[in-house]
Amino acid sequence: MPAPVLRVDRATRRFGELVAVDGASLTLEAGAVSAIVGENGAGKSTLLKLCAGVLAPSSGRVLIGDADLAPATMAEASRRGVGLVHQHFMLVGAFRAIENVVLGAEPVRSGGRLDLATATARVRELMTASGLPVPLDAITDDLTVGERQRLEILRVLYRGARVLLLDEPTAVLSPLEAEELYGTLRRLAAEGRAVAVVTHRLDEVVRFADRVTVMRRGRVVHEAELRLEGGGRRPAAGLEEELTRAIMGGDPPPPFAPPAFAEGAAVALAVAGLRLGDGAGRTLLDGVDLEVRAGEIVGVAGVEGNGQRELVRALAGLEPRAEGTVTVAGQRLDPRARDAVRARRSVLAVVHEDRHEDGLMLEASVADNLVIGDLGDPRSIAFDEAAVVARRLGRFHVDPADPARLAGELSGGNQQKLVVARALDRLLSARATGAAVLAQPTRGVDVGAAAAIHAAIGEAAAAGLGVLVVSADLAELRRLAHRLVVMRRGRIVATLPPTASEAEIGRAMLGVEAA
Amino acid sequence: MSAVFSLTMVAETLRISAPYACAAAGGVWAERSGVIQIGLEGVLLTSAFTSVAVAHATGSAALGVVAGVIAGAAISVGHGLLVEKARVDAVVSGIALNLSAMAGTRLALRGLYGSASNSPAIEGFRFGPTGSAGWSLLARVFADPVTLLAIAAVVATPFVLARTRLGLRVRAAGENPVAAAAVGVDVTRVRLSALAISGAVCALGGVHLAFDQHRFESGMSNGRGFIALAAVVVSGWRAGRAAMACLAFGALEALQIVLQDQARKGSLGDLVQLLPYVATLLVLAFAAGRSAAPKGLGKPAEE
Ligand SMILES: Nc1ncnc2c1ncn2[C@@H]1O[C@H](COP(=O)(O)OP(=O)(O)OP(=O)(O)O)[C@@H](O)[C@H]1O
Ligand SMILES: [Mg+2]
Numbered sequence: 001m002p003a004p005v006l007r008v009d010r011a012t013r014r015f016g017e018l019v020a021v022d023g024a025s026l027t028l029e030a031g032a033v034s035a036i037v038g039e040n041g042a043g044k045s046t047l048l049k050l051c052a053g054v055l056a057p058s059s060g061r062v063l064i065g066d067a068d069l070a071p072a073t074m075a076e077a078s079r080r081g082v083g084l085v086h087q088h089f090m091l092v093g094a095f096r097a098i099e100n101v102v103l104g105a106e107p108v109r110s111g112g113r114l115d116l117a118t119a120t121a122r123v124r125e126l127m128t129a130s131g132l133p134v135p136l137d138a139i140t141d142d143l144t145v146g147e148r149q150r151l152e153i154l155r156v157l158y159r160g161a162r163v164l165l166l167d168e169p170t171a172v173l174s175p176l177e178a179e180e181l182y183g184t185l186r187r188l189a190a191e192g193r194a195v196a197v198v199t200h201r202l203d204e205v206v207r208f209a210d211r212v213t214v215m216r217r218g219r220v221v222h223e224a225e226l227r228l229e230g231g232g233r234r235p236a237a238g239l240e241e242e243l244t245r246a247i248m249g250g251d252p253p254p255p256f257a258p259p260a261f262a263e264g265a266a267v268a269l270a271v272a273g274l275r276l277g278d279g280a281g282r283t284l285l286d287g288v289d290l291e292v293r294a295g296e297i298v299g300v301a302g303v304e305g306n307g308q309r310e311l312v313r314a315l316a317g318l319e320p321r322a323e324g325t326v327t328v329a330g331q332r333l334d335p336r337a338r339d340a341v342r343a344r345r346s347v348l349a350v351v352h353e354d355r356h357e358d359g360l361m362l363e364a365s366v367a368d369n370l371v372i373g374d375l376g377d378p379r380s381i382a383f384d385e386a387a388v389v390a391r392r393l394g395r396f397h398v399d400p401a402d403p404a405r406l407a408g409e410l411s412g413g414n415q416q417k418l419v420v421a422r423a424l425d426r427l428l429s430a431r432a433t434g435a436a437v438l439a440q441p442t443r444g445v446d447v448g449a450a451a452a453i454h455a456a457i458g459e460a461a462a463a464g465l466g467v468l469v470v471s472a473d474l475a476e477l478r479r480l481a482h483r484l485v486v487m488r489r490g491r492i493v494a495t496l497p498p499t500a501s502e503a504e505i506g507r508a509m510l511g512v513e514a515a
Numbered sequence: 516m517s518a519v520f521s522l523t524m525v526a527e528t529l530r531i532s533a534p535y536a537c538a539a540a541g542g543v544w545a546e547r548s549g550v551i552q553i554g555l556e557g558v559l560l561t562s563a564f565t566s567v568a569v570a571h572a573t574g575s576a577a578l579g580v581v582a583g584v585i586a587g588a589a590i591s592v593g594h595g596l597l598v599e600k601a602r603v604d605a606v607v608s609g610i611a612l613n614l615s616a617m618a619g620t621r622l623a624l625r626g627l628y629g630s631a632s633n634s635p636a637i638e639g640f641r642f643g644p645t646g647s648a649g650w651s652l653l654a655r656v657f658a659d660p661v662t663l664l665a666i667a668a669v670v671a672t673p674f675v676l677a678r679t680r681l682g683l684r685v686r687a688a689g690e691n692p693v694a695a696a697a698v699g700v701d702v703t704r705v706r707l708s709a710l711a712i713s714g715a716v717c718a719l720g721g722v723h724l725a726f727d728q729h730r731f732e733s734g735m736s737n738g739r740g741f742i743a744l745a746a747v748v749v750s751g752w753r754a755g756r757a758a759m760a761c762l763a764f765g766a767l768e769a770l771q772i773v774l775q776d777q778a779r780k781g782s783l784g785d786l787v788q789l790l791p792y793v794a795t796l797l798v799l800a801f802a803a804g805r806s807a808a809p810k811g812l813g814k815p816a817e818e
Contacts, residue, residue, distance in 0.1 A: 054697075074699050090697035092690045093810065103687050104698035106680045113679050155698070 004063075005030050005194045006051060006082065006163045011060030012218075013046055015409075018400075020046040022218030023060065028163060028194040032227075033185055035205040036198045038215035038247055039446040040413025041399055044198045045087055047215065048165045051196075052084035053077030064163070078105075083156030087167040087198075087412055087444070088356065089148055093141040097134050098123065101155045119158075126157050131184050144305055146177045153184070163194045168412070170199055171444045174304055174472045176506075182208040200413075200446050202243050203475070206236045214246040222246035244447055253451035258297055259462040261482050265294040267327075268466025269315075269348075269435035274324035276310055276490075284310040285322065286490035292435060292466035297457065299481030299498070300470040303509050307490035308470045309353060312439045315468075316350040317341070329433045345373060347434030349423035351441055353470070359419040362408030366398070369407045370422050391429070396421040397452055413445040417453070424456050428463055435466040442476060454480060474502055524769055526653040530727065532765025533665045534559065534720035534736075538743030539750075539757040540672040541717025545591070546752055547676060548709030549689035549702075549811045553609035554594055555717050556740025557616030562587035562721030564620040567731040568627060570637045579637070580661060580722050587718020588711045590616070595710035599703050605813060613740075621733050634731040661723045668716045673754035685709045689809035692816050702816035745795060751807055767791040 008026040012019065021043040028034055028051075036044050049055040050062055056072035063069065064080045091100050098116055101123055107115040120136055127133055132150040134143070143151065149169055156164060164185070170178040182204065189195045189210075199205065205212050206226070214222035224242070226234045244252040269292040276285040285307050292298045302308055314322040317335040326333045328347040334340060352358035360369055367389045374383060386403075393401040396417045398410070407415060420441055427434055441457065442450040457480060461467050471477050477484060478498045486494040486508040494508035538555045545552035565586035570579025594612055597603040621631070628634050640660050644651035656662055676682035687695035688705045696702050720739070725731050743761065750756035768791045775787050 078699060086697055090691075090694040092687050092694050094690050095687070099683060103683060103695065104700050106683060108680050111679070112681055114683060 004028060005065065007063040008047065008051060009061045009063065011047075011050055011057040011062060013043075013050060013055060014058045019218050021050065021057075024215065024218065024220045026051075026196075026213060026220065028196055030162075030192050030194050031189055032210040033182075033189050033195045033197065033208060035209035035212040036196060036215060037200065037202065037205060037212060037243060040417075040444075040449055041411035042215040042247075042446075043218040044215055045167050045411070048084055048167050048196070048198065051077070051163070051165055052082050054084065078159055078161075081160060081162035082165065083159055083161030083163065084165045085149075085152045085156055085167060085169060087171075089152065091140050091148060091151065093139075095140050096136070097138055097140055097143065097147075097151055098136040100140055100151060101136070101158050103155075105159050123154060123158060126154060130154075130157060130188060132157075145172045146174075146304075149173060149177075149181065157188075161193070163196075164188060165196045167198045168200070168444055169197060170201060170204060172472075175474060175502075178204065200444065200450070201473075202240045202447070205243065206239050212243065214243060216247065216249055221249070247446065248448050253448065253455075256451065256454045256458065256479055258480060258482055259295065259458050261293070261295045261297075261461065263293075265296065266330075267291050268294040268296070268329060268433065268464075269437075269468060270325075270327040271311075271315070272325045272327075274311070274314055274322060274326070276314055276319055276322040279321070284490050285314065288324070288487075288490070288492055290468075290485065290492060292468050294433065294464045294466055295461050296483065297461050297467045297469060297481045299477035299484045300468060300487055301474060301477055301484055301505055301509060302487035304472055306487045306509075308439070308487055310490070311487070312350065312352060312437055312470060315348070315437050316352070317344050328435050345426075346430075346432060347427075349427045349434070349436040349465075351419050351423045351436075351438040353439035353443070355415050355419050360407045360415060362406065364407060365403060366393070366405050366407055366410070366418060367403035369418055370403070373422065374426065388425075388429075392418075392421040392425045395425060396456065397449065413449050416441070416443065416445050417449055420453050420456065424460050427465060428460060431463070433464060435468065436460050437468045437470075439470040440472065441469060442471075442473070450476075474505060478502075478505075521773075522650055522653050523648045524766075524773060526656045527769035527772060528762065528766045529656050529662065529666075530765075531768045532762045533662055533723045534739050535743050535746065535761035535764055536669045536758050537665050537720030537723065538717045538740050539746045539761050540669045540754055541587075541591070541713040541715075541720070542744050542747040543672060543676070543752060543754040543757055544685070544709050544713035544716060545595075546747060546812055547689045547809055548685045548706045548713075549692055549809060549814060550595055550598055550706050550710060551605035551609065551813050552591070552594065552710070552713060553606060553744060554591075554612030554616075554740075555743055556736050556738070557609075557612040557614075558587045558591055558714055558717040559721040559724065559736035559740050560616040560620050560734070561590055562718030563725035563735060564623060564634075564731050566718075566722040567634050567637055567725045568623070570639070570726075571635060574638075576638060576640050576726070577660075579726075580664070583722040583725075584715045584718045587721060588714035591710045591714025591717070592707055595707045599706055599816060602815065617734065620731070624731070624733060632733050636730045637726075639726040639729050659726075661719065661726050665719045665723050668719055669754075669758050672716065672758075676754055681705075681708065686809075688816075689811050692811045692814055696816065706816070742795060748808075752809060764791055764795065767794050 004027045006028040010023045010025055011021055012023050013021040024047055038044050050057050053069055053072050053074045053076055061068055069077055098120055102119045107118050109115050132154050134147050134151045185195050210227040211225050213220055228234055271288055271290040274285050274288040278284055300308055313319050315326060320335050333344050370389050370392045371385055389403045398414050398417045441453050457467055469480055481498050484496045484498055485492045488511055538559055542552055542555050562583040566579040566583030569582035570576050594608050597608045598605045624630055644654045684700050684705045687700060688702045692702045724735055746757045746760040750760050771787050771790045
C-alpha cells in the first residue's frame with residue numbers, strides 16, 4: 001500500500017457556534033482518486049480548505065507527508081505541494097489565461113519584470129503532458145467554462161502540486177467534458193499524485209473514483225473502497241443507493257415522476273422569432289421558436305454556449321436588444337414597455353444559471369434575498385415579509401433556516417435553494433398562471449435538495465405553470481421533462497421525447513446526422 | 516497662427532500637463548488596485564506645500580522634492596489604511612483627505628509664514644537656459660529635474676502595471692480581490708503598496724506645481740486632481756490613455772495662453788480661457804458609460 005501523502009487527523013473547524021467539520025479524518029494516497037460526497041453544508045469544502053491551508057483547523061491536525069502543516073497557511077500548503085481548485089472559479093476575468101496561471105507564483109527577471117515567455121513554455125509542456133488544452137493568450141472571460149476549469153487545474157499543476165484537491169469541478173461541465181476531466185485526473189494520479197474530488201454526481205463516483213468518503217453534518221459517516229484487490233472495480237449495482245443512504249442518513253427520496261399533462265392545454269409560454277446579436281456581428285440567438293403549454297415541462301439540452309444562457313436572459317428581459325416576441329399566459333412581454341418589470345414578474349419566474357452573478361446579493365441577509373422583487377409593489381403594503389420568508393425557507397428546506405444570516409455564508413447548494421424558492425414560490429403562492437424558466441436548477445445541489453427542487457418543479461407544473469428547464473445534465477432533463485428541445489448555434493434544432501437515448505440527444509447537440 | 520505650432524507651445528504643453536499627468540497616473544495606480552481615490556487633489560496640495568516648506572527651511576530643492584514625495588505617499592497610504600483596515604467608505608475618506616489638505620495647508624501657511632495666500636519664494640532648481648519662449652524655454656523644461664522625474668513616472672506607470680509582478684498583482688487586486696487572495700496574494704498589502712506609489716507619483720505633480728511657481732499658494736492645485744480623475748475615468752483606467760488625455764488638456768490650456776496673448780485686447784480672452792474645460796466636458800459627455808472600471812473597485816479584500 002502506497003504511503004499517504006496527505007492525512008487529516010480528527011480535525012474540527014468551527015465558525016462561531018457552527019461546527020462545519022466535526023472530528024473528520026481523511027487519508028489521501030498517491031495514485032488514487034478519492035471522491036468526497038455529502039449534502040450541501042456537510043463540510044466538504046471546509047475540509048478541503050483545511051487540507052490546503054486556506055483555513056486553519058480549530059482542533060486536530062493536517063499532515064502532509066509525515067509532518068504537520070504548520071503554519072496552516074495557503075503559502076505553506078502550496079510550497080509543500082497541495083493545490084486546491086475552489087468550488088467557484090477563482091480567476092481574474094480581465095486577465096489573459098497565462099496571467100491567471102502565474103498570478104501569485106510569477107517567474108520574474110531583474111527588476112521584477114514578469115517572464116511570461118518562460119511561463120508560457122512551461123505551461124505548454126504541462127498542457128501536453130496532462131492533456132489540458134487552454135488558449136493561453138485569450139482573455140479569461142472569453143473562455144468556455146470547460147476551458148476555465150482546465151485553467152484552474154493547470155494553475156495548480158504549475159505550482160508543482162502533488163496533492164490535487166478539486167471542489168465540485170464537474171458541476172459546471174457537460175457530461176462529455178466531465179468524462180474527459182476524469183480521464184485527466186486518472187492520468188495525473190497514475191503519475192503519482194493524490195487526487196481528491198468533491199462532487200454531487202454519484203454516477204461519477206461509481207465510474208471513476210478509487211474510493212469514496214461520505215460526509216454528513218461535518219462528520220465522516222461512511223467510507224468505501226471502489227477498486228477491488230486485483231484491479232477490478234466494485235460493481236455499480238446498489239452502490240449509488242448505498243451512497244445516497246449514507247449521504248441522507250435515511251431512505252433515498254422516491255424517484256421523480258413528472259405530473260400528468262394534457263396535450264391540449266393552453267399555451268403558457270410562447271417564443272417567436274427570438275433573435276439576438278452580441279453587437280459585434282456574432283449571432284447569439286438565431287430565431288428561436290418555442291411553445292410551452294400549461295402544466296408542461298420542457299427541457300432544453302445543448303452543448304453549453306449555444307445560446308441557452310442568452311435565451312434565459314432574453315426571457316428574463318435582460319436583453320433589451322433582443323428581437324422577436326415573448327408571450328406568457330397570453331400576455332405579450334415587451335422589455336421596452338412601461339411597467340415591463342412588473343408585468344413580467346406577475347407571470348414569469350426565472351432562475352439564472354449563475355447564482356452569484358445574477359441571483360443573489362451575497363452581502364445581504366437570507367431574508368432580503370428571499371423577498372427582493374416582491375417589495376416596491378403597491379400590493380406589498382399587505383405583504384407579510386416575515387411570513388413569506390418563513391414559508392420560502394420551509395418549503396425548500398434551506399439549512400440553516402436563519403433569515404438573518406448573510407446569503408454568502410450559506411453553502412452553495414443552499415444558496416441555490418434560495419434562488420429557486422424565491423422564483424417559484426412567488427407564482428405558486430399567488431396561484432398565478434404563467435411560466436417558470438429555470439437554468440441549471442440543481443447545479444451544485446445535493447441529492448436531497450435536488451429531489452426537493454425537482455418536486456417543486458413538478459408542483460409548479462401540476463399547478464398549471466409552463467416550465468422550461470435548461471440543464472447541462474442530460475440525465476436530469478430526461479427524468480424531468482415531458483419533451484426535450486435541443487439548442488445549437490442559437491436555434492432549436494430538434495424536438496425529442498425524453499425517452500430518446502443519450503446518444504440520440506448527443507447527436508442532435510453536436511449536429512451529427514443519425515447513421 | 517504660427518504661435519500655435521511653435522516650440523513655445525510644446526514646452527508650455529509639457530510644463531502645464533505635468534501635474535495633471537502625475538495626478539492621473541497616481542489615480543490609475545490607486546484605482547487599478549481597487550481603492551477608490553478621489554483625494555488626488557489633497558495629495559497634490561499637501562505635497563506641494565511640504566516640498567516648499569522643506570526647501571525653504573533647508574535651502575535644498577532636492578530635499579524639498581523628497582519631502583513632498585514622502586508626504587504624498589504617506590497621506591495616500593493613510594487613505595488606504597482607513598479604507599482597507601478601518602473599512603471607512605473610500606469616498607468619505609477621499610473627501611476628508613481633500614478638505615483636511617485644503618485647511619491644513621492654509622493653517623500651516625499662517626502658522627509658518629504668517630500669510631493667508633502664499634509662502635515666501637523658494638529658489639527651486641535654476642540652471643540651464645533662462646528664456647521664456649522658443650528653444651530656451653523647451654530646454655529649460657527638459658533641464659528641470661522635477662519635470663524629468665514626472666515624465667519618467669508617468670511613462671513608467673503603464674509599463675510597470677502591464678509587465679511586472681507588482682503590476683500584475685495590483686491589477687488582480689483591483690479586478691478580483693477574492694480570486695487574488697485565493698492564489699496567495701496578500702491583497703491588502705498589494706493595495707497599500709499601490710497607494711504608496713500612487714501618492715508618490717501624484718506628489719511629483721504637486722511638487723512640480725509649486726516649484727514651477729517657486730512658491731506655494733493657497734489652493735494652488737485648483738481642481739487639477741479632479742480633472743486628472745476625470746481623465747482616469749475617461750481613459751477607462753488605462754495609464755497610457757490617461758496620460759494622453761492630460762497632455763491634450765495641457766495642450767488646450769497652453770493654446771489658451773498663447774491665444775490669450777494675442778487676443779488680449781478683445782473680449783475673446785475670457786472665452787478662450789474656457790476652452791480646456793469645455794473640451795473636458797465634451798470628452799466626458801461622449802466617453803461616459805463606455806469605459807470599464809476595474810471589477811473589484813471598492814470591493815473589500817476579504818470575502
Ligand atoms: N466562512 C464561513 N463563515 C461561516 N460559516 C461558514 C463559512 N464557510 C462555511 N460555513 C458553514 O459551514 C458549513 C459547511 O460548509 P461547506 O461550504 O463546507 O459545505 P459543503 O459541504 O461544501 O456544501 P456544498 O455542497 O453546498 O458546497 C455550512 O453550514 C456553511 O454555512
Ligand atoms: Mg462546497
